[in-house]
Amino acid sequence: MRAALKRWWDSDIAWAWRRAPVAILATLLLAVLLIGSFGAGWVAPHNPFDLTTVELLDALLPPAWEDNGQANYLLGTDSQGRDLFSAILYGTRVSLLIGLASVLLSMLIGIVLGLISGYAGGRIDAFIMRVADVQLSFPAILIALLIDGVARAAVPRDMHELIAFPVLIGAIALAGWPQYARTVRGSTLVEKNREYVQAARVIGVASPVIMFRHVLPNVLGPVLVLATVHLATAIITEATLSFLGVGVPPTAPSLGTLIRIGNDFLFSGEWWITIFPGAALVLLVLSVNLLGDWLRDALNPRLN
Amino acid sequence: MSTPLVEVKDAARWFDVSPPWLERKLAGKPRVMLRAVDGVSFDIARGETLALVGESGCGKSTVARMLVGLYGLTRGDIRFDGQPLSRMSEKGGRNLRKRLQMIFQDPYASLNPRWRVGRIIAEPMLTHTQMTADERVARVSELLKQVGLDPADQGRYPHQFSGGQRQRISIARALAVNPEFLVCDEPTSALDVSVQAQVLNLMKDLQRELGLTYLFISHNLAVVHHVADRVGVMYLGRMVEVAPRDELFARPRHPYTRMLLEAIPDINGAGKSRTAVAGEVPNPLNPPSGCTFHPRCPHANDRCRAEAPVAMLAGVSVVACHAVEEGRA
């Protein structure tokens, strides 16, 4: 284990990371957000969703450094008396969870379809790519809205909350798979004609084995970069959907929900309720994007 | 006289390189077929090395791939030990496949960069046998020693080896399930001269030890002179001459073979006056009519321009040339 870690630390990519201030900063920021959000149970000073601890009398308190602020509500409270800092931590967790889950699902669908498309060629390839093309001409939000709408209509009202998360994750994932499929297909087309694949065919290895054991490990490189970029997009898509009210249910608000709630109070003076969740969202997406950009550049000369 | 191990009769492989269907319909363009191989016939006897030489576009690499089943046949017949090659893709075809293997030109692309060497060499065993993991490791060690590498190398990755060593790994992989016939597609063209010597010596040793039969593809006549028992010369998808090695080099019959031999710069040929070959290899998509060599041939006549020559015996050589047939060359 230790040897493997040491080997990784000595690798070119780790060395490049140590020399890129932006990458280090972005990683640190992301780490803080991850620890804060997934460890919300321990880090957050309050639990804003435990109704027994929420004091209605503490509603609409400004951040701690303002005149009326209180020290135990660091960033102020919302209209229900919920601590904003804690709400942001829990909300970030929801955003991250949904983002990561939809990216993983999207990757799975996209990689498999891209591999099959590139390796099989012919009509299968044409069919899958046309489906991808058609889907790409719709904005992701629209697709997500569509799927969400269909799900709501198809499922009885009392089940909505139960299926909200899976449907949301599924919707965002479905909106994102064509990118992976296209990238993987392109790489597969190249790898398919490489001599090690021909060698496997001469040996008599079955096609599915060639696809998943030979070609797949060699086409995953660009997918990694795509995934980091997609994570940022997924988080924003979820935030948008939640902002529009068709994302997460109100019992598990994400950053988007919080922004929406705060929006109503923006012009009546309680700016903190929307600004702080918004800032948190920006920081999250920014760190993911910066890391993704750096990764793409760092991996590039080696890809050549 | 036992049957030859490999029999190829009038084998052809055409590739459809037409423009896409829509474009053809709209612009009225015709189908375009690339005749990569257009009717070659030859035999390979058990234990011998047949070399195929030719320049770009001659089809020798395509023939190599046809012989291991990577490409199907557009026309003609290929038999291995009496059985048609097409049987390989059928249900019982596994056993046939085990007996022929291939070594590729590019030592960097022919090994999966993400797999360890041990896994790479063991792949044929995994596909064709029921050997246990221990048995496989033992066999991989044995194979590595046989090709001059260290058994401990099986835990490393291809990029940790040089080009020559990678070719040895390719050879070890090809030998994993004891094939009888190896198709070698320019196995040393990408290697330095001194490394090439090592690999060629190794291949000769292995042939002797294991009784292998080789089809050796190359564009380098000096290498061919060193390894081959018989040589086949190809030009634009057709076989123009097949002869025993010494005969081909001492008494080349076909005008193309002669020009090729004259044109090759040789380390011992300093100061030799030579007639440079005229012209260049034509575009394979649009080959000349009749005998495809006629635009560059000093003996071309009207018959050559109209009619493609048929292979016939001339001494111990098989030649496809009107001029040779008519005694003009």
Place this chain on the structure above:
Amino acid sequence: MSALLEVRNLRVEFPTRRGTLRALDDVSFSIQAGEVLGVVGESGAGKSLTGASIIGLLEPPGRIAAGEILLAGRRIDNLPDEQMRRVRGREIGAVFQDPLTSLNPLYTVGRQLAETIVTHLDMTWSQARNRAVELLASTGIPAARERIDHYPHQFSGGMRQRVVIALALAAEPKLVVADEPTTALDVSIQAQIIELLKRLCREHGTAVMLITHDMGVIAETADRVAVMYAGRVAEIGPVADVIHKPRHPYTAGLMGSIPSMDGHRERLVQIDGSMPRLNAIPPGCAFNPRCGQRLPRCATERPELMPAGTSRAACWLHDDKTMVAA
């Protein structure tokens, strides 16, 4: 007579994260006016780097760390870019391996030729164009007057290489550096191109530095040859002597490992092991771990090029002290 090109103690280094790699280490040789010097070696020996250093096209982070390159007595290794650009083309021409990338696909062949001529020689555009047609015709391209207005993609591979040669000779350089000029071409075309290069350079009195791994080409084209190994010159001398009477054990091994169409040997000479990587060059003579005639001092002292018959070899076997003791 002083040499046209003199390379003295050239050292080229590449700084990397794991330390500085010395790709060329104390390389010295000279080329006389009008002669053809072949530079042979296997991959990693440094022959292309030598050519690149002379033309001034060494890719950063590689840099010339020590030594001098003199063209007609004048130093060219330390010139600023602008001046080097004028030297390149006017005094040194270049022919590279891949004719596809050596020509700009967007301009006609005539335009590229004329541009080179006008940049380096004192001529008007129409004079330059006429000269371009002459040059093209002299390389054996039929219907030069029509083809001068064709684009590179309208020529075949061999024809393109002829155009590249014409381009290299367009400004009447004194030296042409040709790096693997025939490797990417078909075998029957190789002979044509080599013939052409020889003939034109003889006609124009141009010296040629012919870099290649193909000994056959060297045997038929070069006057002298330098054999490189691990960034150093192992042997240099008249071509027939180096090939048939090699003085350095590496050269002997190399010549023995090349299959020839004359005669037949059962086994090719095999030098065990392989050329050391740049970060693992042994002390003393770089070849000593693989050498069958190794002396004790070979592992500690690096030999300079010393006289050995009609050639010079970097090998202690030819040192006076060794020969007296033997």
